[in-house]
Amino acid sequence: MYIIIMDTTITITQQWQIYIPEKIRELLDLVNPVQAKLEVKNKSLVITPQPSTVLRLAGKYKALAAKKRINLDKIRERIDYSQL
Numbered sequence: 001m002y003i004i005i006m007d008t009t010i011t012i013t014q015q016w017q018i019y020i021p022e023k024i025r026e027l028l029d030l031v032n033p034v035q036a037k038l039e040v041k042n043k044s045l046v047i048t049p050q051p052s053t054v055l056r057l058a059g060k061y062k063a064l065a066a067k068k069r070i071n072l073d074k075i076r077e078r079i080d081y082s083q084l
Contacts, residue, residue: 006027010018020030028049035053039046070078 006024008021008024010021012018025031030049035050037048037050039048
């Protein structure tokens, strides 16, 4: 069961695209384009924003990360310019 917080009508373009109105994006805290999951329930289309793949992988490979920290002030010393 869903609680309707906002109700609006949108247009589906000839390319099957939709525009999500600004007020709905604000309600969903959408500030950047994201992937979304589409479900059909009771002849209704349910669109659910999905977390970014990058965010889902955040920290997954932390154990493989280099232990030595790089001083960003001296980063140019570590770059090999010979092949540029």
